[in-house]
Amino acid sequence: MSVNYIPAVFEVLRDTDRCIKCRACERQCANEVHYFDEDFDKMQVIEAQCVDCQRCVTICPTSALKIRKNQNEFREGANYPQKLIIENYLQAQTGAVLLSSMGNPVDLPVYWDKILINASQVTNPSIDPLREPMETKVYLGKKSLDIKRGDDGEIIPDTEYPQLELDVPIMFSAMSYGSISYNAHESLARAATQLGTFYNTGEGGLHKDFYKYGPNTIVQVASGRFGVSKQYLDQGAAIEIKMGQGAKPGIGGHLPGKKVNADVSQTRMIPMGTDAISPAPHHDIYSIEDLRQLIFSLKEATEYKKPVMVKIAAVHNVAAIASGIARSGADILVLDGFRGGTGAAPTRIRDNVGIPIELALAAVDQRLRDEHIRNEVSVVVAGSVRSSADCVKAFALGADACYIGTAALLAIGCHLCRSCHGAKCNWGIATQRADLVRRLNPDFAYKRLVNLVHAWDHEIKEMMGGMGINSIESLKGNRLMLRGVGLNDRELEILGIKHAGE
Amino acid sequence: MQKKEGEIRIPSGCAITGFISRNGNRISGGDAIKSIEVMHDRSNGLGGGFAGYGIYPEYKDQYAFHIFYESSEAKDYTEKYLDRHFDIINLSKIPTKQVKEITKEPLIWRYFVNPLPTRVAASQLDEEEYVAQCVLKINKDHKDSFVFSSGKNMGVFKAVGFPEDVGRFYRLDEYAGYSWTVHGRYPTNTPGWWGGAHPFALLDYSIVHNGEISSYDANRRFIEMFGYQCTLQTDTEVITYIIDFLNRKKKLTLSEIAEVIAAPFWTTIERREPKECERLKYLRNVFAGMLITGPFSIILGYKGGLMALNDRLKLRSMVVGEKDDMFYIASEECAIRAICKDAEDIRAPRGGEAVIAELNEEGRRKCL
């Protein structure tokens, strides 16, 4: 039926004067957009299958390809934009929930971009990070200020609670083996090891090959409990309980059976080919006291040697929830904002549920200070930390460290086509297809991750130096270093910052 | 309207000086004036102040409160509060003399008080904490009242003006103490509120500080979790509170405090022998929120001693020197030479190196 016709989202433009018919585009497109037409002796395209992953564009040896938005336009209308109309067509056709991946692309305020950073002039010298030491090492974990002294009067340097030492204040956020590929995991693990930071297994367990990166691994325990065993918990440097995810607060996860190959099945400890369903809640956590029990179960299981992190999605009453978690024995609290990525989420949830991480962080940090328990828990933010500037702003708002997910994937080749749920990632990241996974070369990818984080770390140091700060501790929660632009009083009040010019 | 200290953060440059007689000889405040006067250009007439230790031997067991009142209503209100919480042993206007450079003075009163034992007991706090909380309460909640000195056998004197004029205004040549610290202020703007001048003091701790710390808000928001209210938004205030917290509450020694607030760099720590390395790592980690970065040189005055400390990059000048039992600390050498021509062993302490000078055995016997 013609009403079923869904216009292609993209147009694939090929400059035939440039095309040498090498067919690399054809070979490299898992969506089978390109094909060679023997009759016409030229390359042809099936545009409807294009997701604009840019793979063909980047590898074309003659730069003959361009992808652009389909110029075919419905009649304009701000209330019913073309995308929404088409989504309704699709749903009318299929009766299905719309699926999307990666972070919320909707044009909602990005507060990072409305916050500006201070620099020293005259009264206080800026510091040149190339000349003076500039420190970004961070320790995460609950801090006890109870000083214990030995009989000789000397301080006993016992932090009482386990700490995570980060050489750089950036970690790689949870992305499960299953949602991303073996090679992607290897890249993250190796990069974290080289950087002296941590990557996170996500909820898919830990492949035995990666046990060797354990000292730089955070193992996640999510509602599906996939791959969780004593051995698994023992591998990690820390354990993260995933209560929620910024991209899809309030719902669980679903890894389709076709992604559960032999390796994934073994790692997740589920039968091959079966769907891996993470329930929306943990069915042993229906309230805060249940969480406390899980936290202490995990601590018992690991002899109180590993910090336990609790990750929640940034939702409306996040500050109160955070306070509850800080009082429940968690060592580290992770806040995941509504622009955080995902391998697959219902579109409507991704685009409409949750709150911006900037506001959540500001509210949580202030609440914990108001309740004098900020020292009880470290705060890590995730959910679209896109640059070193975002990191600096996050630290100044009160974060101890940042998690990066999407930015890390960009470093290893992701072009943000937001088609992870299709499982045919042309960059070898969000796929389990062996031929596609191979496209991600961990030898390159881990170096690119290291480069990215080093570059950010340099920039963080530059900005700190500009502020006259030479250690990241002095940036943490230092909101005087921030000013808002174009924000209303309410927003400024929540962020705890003044407006530019004040 | 121009905002005063506490409503806005005002960056300043400064001059500081201080000295102590380790034998406990009581030195006239006139020497303190002489010392700061030569650094006239380091101030701009918008604040100066002094802290003298051992100046009230006759009331050495009472807390000496120095209070500014902007109005007599404020005075009445605060005095009622004091009455409820303290046994006021003595009260008087602080003697001043007219100096043409010093104008717009508030009401300046001094009280020697003992906390009411029943109230202390009821508060479940130790006596010092009780006193400190009362002081903080007044400064936060009592409009137009400001307690600017609250220690025992010590006193802070400060005003808007050049420090040498402030010293003459308060007739400091009539006081004698075993140690003095002085501050000349160079704020970039201030409406000229007397409370905003330095030193800043809480109980026996007083701080004179030259610098503008970059970590201010990080430090402020951290220390405020422990019952302090940074009402002035000045570096001196937050540094004082941090030192009060670490020394009085957490019982860290002064050199340990230096290792927290001007902590060695991680690379330096890594090079220390393992036990020391662990200790320093521990202090930096646990008290991360109290690391102070950005330029500062401070003289901490406390009961029986002085500590000089620079930020870890030494972004502000500070020298020390000595002669016989005297120990001198100043922003510039001239300030030492002005009162001790033949001072010896003048040197610039390294960034983060705490220099401590305290009363010796004899001095303690005489003064404490």
Place this chain on the structure above:
Amino acid sequence: MKRVYVNEERCLGCHLCEYWCAYANSGEKDIMTAFKLGKDATPRINVEDDGDVHFAVQCRHCDDTPCVKACITGALSCNDGVVEINRDKCVGCYTCVLTCPYGCIVIDKKNGGKTVTKCELCTDNSNGEPVCVRECINGAIVFEER
């Protein structure tokens, strides 16, 4: 000696190395010219595909040089470990094709098979480094000592 090796775990079978190789050795001004206007530059590297297995093969520059020893004209020679061909001397008898155990002597179809050609590690063009290595999009081809 440094040689070109292919890691078949990394090779994607995109065949781009063939095109870059052909272009690099074509002497044409750009890659398009090398394949257009009826020109069909000949690669010296060859990507094999067998299902999911892909790998590029080109002259191994082996130590025992069976091709050099078999060459009836002396067109093939081994200099400092690089097996080189003097195309002026080659008569296209293909004895080297017969003896190369890797199938890496390439019949130059561009000149009607009148001569053979082969990888010379880009020592005979302006690249200065093996262009297949440089252009491999997945780092599958490496130039290293083993």
Place this chain on the structure above:
Amino acid sequence: MNYVIIGNSAAAIGAIEGIRAYDKDGSVTLISDEKYFTYSRPLISYWLKNSVTDENMKYRDPDFYEKNNVTTMLGETVTAISANEKTVTTASGKTIAFDKLLCATGSKPFVPKTEGYEKVKNVFTFMKFDDAKAIKEVLTADSKVLIVGAGLIGLKAAEAVHEYTENITVIDLADRILSSILDEDAAKIMQTHISDKGVTFKLGTSVKVFSENSAELQNGETVDFDILIMAVGVRPNTELVSAAGGKVNRGIITDKTQLVDGLKDIYAAGDCTESIDITTGDSKILALLPNAFLQGEVAGKNMAGNLCYYVNAIPMNAIGFFGLHIITAGSYTGDTYVVTDGENYKKLITKDDKLVGFILMGDVDRAGIYTSLIKEHIALSECNFDLLKDKPLMAAFSKIRRNKKLAESH
């Protein structure tokens, strides 16, 4: 050490390179009855058809002898070897002493006795540079050329002569051309290909009697010619070794180090020797340039005191006529797999889970992979033979073997 080499072709050059790989100092003397700088015998047909210059006839760079410090005695014919005295004697009466001697004397054309042969004026063989030069002297566009022998030499000669005249007749006693390397089907394709160029074949017959400008064939036909090229076959030059006491069957018999059986310090290599065909186990003359070179190289290395063996010999040929190429190797007895597609012909011969031989015509790309399967005795069950049937691919090897071949240094 004093090395003497008789001969100046592939085996001799191989020997020089073999010696010099281990002995930079010993004296090397090379004696050849031809006056030329070492040249490539197979190139004479290319020279004749003007596709190779005089300069490019050289088998090695012009400074080869100097660089390898070789004393040459060109145009000097060795008449005797004294195994006891360790000397060789030349026609000009010189006596040259050796510590190690290599006999790389090659072969000579075989001309069968035919009635009236002596009446033919323009008769040539086609082995040496001088042969080609002599033919070129008399060849014109009007020449009528008769070639006796439709083997490799005869047809290469035909191809070269075709550059001048299309009036060419090739006769052979066998009923097909190239009978030593091709099966019937392949021979048929090639014959058609060559016939299409205007060459006339008379097969399954021979010359009964020659007159000056014509030949009467056994089948009764008469062929007129003004140039006769005899390319019936070759015979190894074994006389010197034989006279010195070395063992000779059809060719000189050597051990695996190329040391002549029955002699000390005297080696032999090249077309004058026999070697073991590993595909059949038979000792035979493998008159091929690569074979000659490798034998010479092995001989040279052993002469220089470095023990090594020549063991992997197989018959093999790469040759083309009028643009149609043939690559063959090994033996042809066994199970066969054949694909014919126009002029493209492929025959794979397998036996006991091994590839023992192949014939490729037309598309001969990467034939060496097949050769390696034969030479390396690789079990087909270990490979993907279906893939190999389609075309020679490294992908057909097991991953382990492939990695050994491609990922390790060789």
